[in-house]
Ligand SMILES: NC(=O)C1=CN([C@@H]2O[C@H](COP(=O)(O)OP(=O)(O)OC[C@H]3O[C@@H](n4cnc5c(N)ncnc54)[C@H](O)[C@@H]3O)[C@@H](O)[C@H]2O)[C@@H](O)CC1
């Protein structure tokens with residue numbers, strides 16, 4: 188979640204403006220230069236230091252000690268500046284600084300702030316103080332958007348040691364601009380700067396300066412950065428879209444947009460049909476995945492689709508499976524379903540059996556959510572891939588919902604490669620197949636061929652359990668069937684799916700089917 192940085196105390200309001208813009212580092216640099224040009228010298232760093240100091244005081248009002256690790260560039264400069272500001276405001280708190288470079292090797296602005304910290308009476312220490320207690324605070328000002336991933340293998344030992352100490356602090360950590368070592372554009376660490384322990388020890392906060400970047404919200408970004416705060420340093424950059432002098436955002440952050448209330452004079456036909464095809468049965472390979480297709484159908488039902496049909500890829504269908512445990516869901520033989528008339532969700536638990544049906548569905552379905560084994564089948568068969576790409580020319584819309592490994596198969600690469608460039612990979616899939624593509628995982632990315640991507644801001648690791656992706660596919664189908672566009676349905680489904688997980692009561696067990704049944708709440 189995102190908050191504006193406090194002027195004097197923590198504000199209660201969350202920023203929930205739809206479409207919050209995210210900028211890449213190149214655009215951030217341009218914005219920084221533009222702001223620096225119109226302000227007196229050193230003002231930006233002074234403001235960055237002040238914003239950091241204020242947030243530090245609000246986050247750790249009882250701190251007896253604040254330790255600030257300052258890096259070799261302007262991120263370090265912000266740290267020195269914050270130290271000076273804190274010392275002036277908190278004369279009885281120990282304000283300690285550790286530095287990586289001698290002052291004469293710092294950039295000019297950072298040198299000025301180094302001297303200010305010295306003059307203010309800040310104390311220099313070699314390393315993280317051993318007596319830092321839980322009420323104290325660590326400020327990570329080692330590396331910001333100046334991180335160069337290609338330099339990481341030569342990162343000096345002192346910087347690495349301080350970086351590791353900021354990660355092992357048991358007290359709260361406030362990262363200036365971004366968690367040090369994290370790539371602001373991709374949300375990944377270069378291997379040599381990756382944390383030794385996967386989970387940070389204490390609570391983490393990040394104060395983003397001037398702009399917000401995609402890397403804070405996707406991939407490893409959410410664990411690394413924790414609670415995100417933002418300060419525009421008085422430069423008035425609330426929304427980048429209307430002002431042509433501001434560079435274009437690379438993505439937008441998605442937030443909740445409530446569904447319009449249903450009209451009284453409506454009927455089941457007003458809310459569309461969702462037809463699910465999936466769920467290979469036990470009889471084919473002895474590996475039943477019918478549950479996945481049921482989860483998608485359940486999600487579609489609870490998310491408000493007018494009617495839900497389920498066609499299981501189960502040769503034994505004439506047996507007990509012909510009775511639906513949810514009587515609202517209509518069971519179909521795949522050959523009996525009219526795929527031309529519904530929003531189709533295809534592939535959940537589809538196994539090998541789904542491939543046989545894909546030529547028909549790719550040709551006939553007017554709106555198609557392609558998930559899981561439906562995607563794997565396309566990745567394995569160039570003829571199916573061509574059929575998929577041809578749909579856009581016939582004005583048939585498609586949503587692809589890969590997790591990173593499925594995305595890797597579609598792009599003939601590895602899941603690690605996908606994760607290292609999530610935004611780019613999602614855009615590439617959207618372009619390649621001319622589809623809306625939703626790349627799953629922490630900070631789900633949604634991209635369409637003709638608009639800027641979205642990064643979903645809701646969700647947590649409760650969702651890391653089998654079947655939640657099937658629920659998402661069914662939810663997208665339901666929202667799409669109810670009249671949203673493919674992109675809107677994907678963005679809103681990802682948000683709602685994540686929000687339900689976030690708001691899940693701690694005392695209630697979480698499962699994909701329980702998630703599906705709470706979608707309507
Ligand atoms: N961008 C903005 O809008 C503003 C920036 N400010 C601060 O300035 C920062 C950017 O400053 P810089 O451009 O000096 O960049 P940084 O301070 O983020 O990093 C640059 C320094 O880190 C070293 N470095 C980079 N990659 C490394 C690696 N892999 N291993 C070891 N050392 C590495 C570089 O050699 C250089 O000395 C921002 O993150 C922010 O904290 C603020 O002062 C004001 C506004």
Ligand SMILES: Nc1ncnc2c1ncn2[C@@H]1O[C@H](COP(=O)(O)OP(=O)(O)O)[C@@H](O)[C@H]1O
Nearest residue numbers: 590627628646647648650651653654655656657
């Ligand atoms: N750690 C996490 N944080 C946020 N969302 C997650 C996390 N782990 C999984 N998810 C979400 O849960 C869903 C899992 O989907 P998927 O990998 O297809 O699983 P399955 O095939 O078992 O349904 C996706 O929507 C994904 O974005």
Ligand SMILES: [K+]
Nearest residue numbers: 330363365367
């Ligand atoms: K930092």
